[in-house]
Amino acid sequence: MNIAFIGLGIMGSRMASNLIKSGRRLNVYNRTKSKANGLGSNALVKDTPADAVKDAGVVFTMLSTPQAVKETALGENGFLNAMESGSIWVDSSTVNPSFTKLMAEEAKKRNVRFIDAPVAGSKIPAENAQLVFFAGGDKKDVDEVMHLLEVMGKKVVYTGANGTGASMKMIANTLLGQCMLAFAEAVLFGEALGFDKNFLFENLTSLPVTAPFCAAKTEKIDKEDFSPEFPLQWMQKDLELASETAYECNTALPSLSNTKELYALAKRQGMAEMDISAIYKFLKKSE
Numbered sequence: 001m002n003i004a005f006i007g008l009g010i011m012g013s014r015m016a017s018n019l020i021k022s023g024r025r026l027n028v029y030n031r032t033k034s035k036a037n038g039l040g041s042n043a044l045v046k047d048t049p050a051d052a053v054k055d056a057g058v059v060f061t062m063l064s065t066p067q068a069v070k071e072t073a074l075g076e077n078g079f080l081n082a083m084e085s086g087s088i089w090v091d092s093s094t095v096n097p098s099f100t101k102l103m104a105e106e107a108k109k110r111n112v113r114f115i116d117a118p119v120a121g122s123k124i125p126a127e128n129a130q131l132v133f134f135a136g137g138d139k140k141d142v143d144e145v146m147h148l149l150e151v152m153g154k155k156v157v158y159t160g161a162n163g164t165g166a167s168m169k170m171i172a173n174t175l176l177g178q179c180m181l182a183f184a185e186a187v188l189f190g191e192a193l194g195f196d197k198n199f200l201f202e203n204l205t206s207l208p209v210t211a212p213f214c215a216a217k218t219e220k221i222d223k224e225d226f227s228p229e230f231p232l233q234w235m236q237k238d239l240e241l242a243s244e245t246a247y248e249c250n251t252a253l254p255s256l257s258n259t260k261e262l263y264a265l266a267k268r269q270g271m272a273e274m275d276i277s278a279i280y281k282f283l284k285k286s287e
Contacts, residue, residue: 001057001058001128002027002055002056002057003019003024003025003026003027003056003057003058003059003060003148004026004027004028004029004052004053004058004059004079005019005026005027005028005029005052005059005060005061005062006021006028006029006030006040006049006052006053006059006060006061006062006063006072006079007029007030007062007063007064007068007072007093008030008035008036008062009030009062009118010121010122010123010126010230010231011036011062011092011123011126012030012060012062012063012092012226013035013036013038013039014061014123014126014127014157015060015062015092015126015131015152016028017039017127018051018129018151018152018189019151019152020040020042020043021059022151022155024042024148024151024221025042025043025044026039026043026045027046027051027052027053027054027056027080028043028044028045028046028052029045029046029048029051029052029142029273031095032049033045033242039041041066041085043149047146048077049064049072049073049077049082049240050077050078050079050081050082051077051082052079053079053082053083053087054082054085055082055084056084056087057084057087057088057133057283058087058088058090058145058148059079059083059087059088059089060090060091060092060148061073061089061090061091061092061093062092062093064093064094064234064237065093065095065237066093066099066241067168068093068094068102068255069091069095069099069102069163070153071100073089073103074106074129080106080107080110081110081262083110083112084110085110085111085112086112086113087112087113087147087274088112088113088114088115088141088144089099089107089112089113089114089115090104090115090117090145090148090149090231091114091116091117091118092117092118092119092126093118094118094166094173094238094241095118095166095167095235095241096166096233096241096242096243096244097118097163097164097166097167097170098163098168098169098245098248100116100136100162100163100165100166101162101163103116104116104137104162104163106282107261113137113138113141114141114162115136115138115141115142115145115162115165116136116137116147116162116163116164116165116166117133117134117135117136117142117156118133118134118166118168119131119132119133119134119138119153119169119173120134120169121153122229123228123229123230123269124216124229126152127129129150129151129152129153129154130153130154131153131154132148132153132154132155132156132157133152133153133155133156133157133165133167134157134164134165134168134172135149135157135158135159135165135171136159136160136161136163136164136165136166136168137161137162137165137168138161139158140258141191142156142158167245169238170238170241170242170245171242173235173239173257174238174239174242174253175211176211176213176276177235177237177239177259177260177263177276178230178256178259179212179213179214179255180217180220180235180276180277180279181259181262181263181279182187182213183204183210183214184221184277184279184280184283185283186200187200187201187204187221187280187282188206188280188284188287190204197221197222198222198283201215201218201222205218209275216245217275217276217277218223220275220277221277222278224280224281226271226272226274226275226277226281227274227275227277228274228275229275230275230276231272231273231274231275231276232263232266232267232271232272232273232274232275232276232278232279233267233272233273233275235263236260236263236266236267236272239256239259239260239263240260240264242256243256243257243260256286262279262282263265263276263279263282265282266278266279266281266282269282269285277280
C-alpha cells in the first residue's frame with residue numbers, strides 16, 4: 001500500500017518518521033520543504049499536494065488550521081482531486097466538527113473514503129508513538145488503516161461517524177487548555193504566598209486534583225524554557241474552534257470563553273510560538 005503524508009510540522013514530521021521506521025516508504029509534502037529533512041531516503045519529497053497522493057491508497061494530513069486543510073485539499077494543486085477512487089484520506093488535523101463534515105462530503109463526491117482522526121498528545125508522545133487517535137468514520141475504513149495508526153500511537157478510540165473524532169478532540173483540548181491555565185495560576189498563587197516553586201511542583205503534582213500532564217510542564221516553567229511541544233498559538237486556535245462549535249450546538253461554556261481570551265492575549269504578547277506552558281509567563285508578567 002502506497003502512503004502519502006502531508007504536513008510535516010512538530011507532530012506530522014514525527015508521525016511520518018514512525019511510519020518510515022516501521023518499513024514504509026512515503027510520499028511527503030510540506031509547504032516548507034526543509035521540514036522533510038531528517039526523514040531519510042524512504043521519504044520522497046513532492047512538489048505539490050497533488051503530486052504526493054498519486055498512486056497512494058492512504059493519505060494522512062496533519063495541518064494547522066481548517067483553512068490550511070481546505071487550501072491543501074481543494075486549492076490549486078490540491079490533493080483531493082488527485083486521489084484515486086476508493087482511497088482513504090485520514091485527517092489528523094485539529095479542526096472543528098462542522099468543517100470536518102464538510103471535508104467528508106467533499107471526499108464522498110470524489111469517491112474518497114474519509115476518516116477524521118485527530119490525536120491527543122504533543123511533541124514527545126508523537127516522537128515515541130504514544131499518541132491517542134480519536135477516529136470518526138466508517139468502522140470498516142478505520143479497521144483498514146488501524147495497522148498504520150497503531151504504528152504512530154498507543155491507542156485508537158473509535159468514536160462513530162465522521163465528525164465525532166473532531167468532536168472528541170475539541171472536548172479534550174478544552175480540558176487541556178483550562179487545566180494548563182489552572183495549574184499556572186495555582187503555582188503563581190503559591191509563590192505569592194511564599195512557597196518555593198519546586199516545593200509547589202512536588203506537592204501539587206502529587207495531588208489527585210492535578211491533571212497528570214502538568215508534571216511534564218514543571219521543568220519548562222522552572223527553567224523558563226518554553227520551546228514548543230504544543231505551541232500556544234495552536235491551543236488558542238483550538239479553543240476558538242471549540243467556542244464556535246459550542247455556539248453551533250447552543251451550549252454555554254463560560255470558563256472556556258475566559259480561557260481562550262487569556263491565550264489570545266498571551267499570543268499578542270509575542271508568545272504564539274512558545275509552548276502552552278508559557279501561559280505561566282504571561283500571567284506572571286500581568287501581575
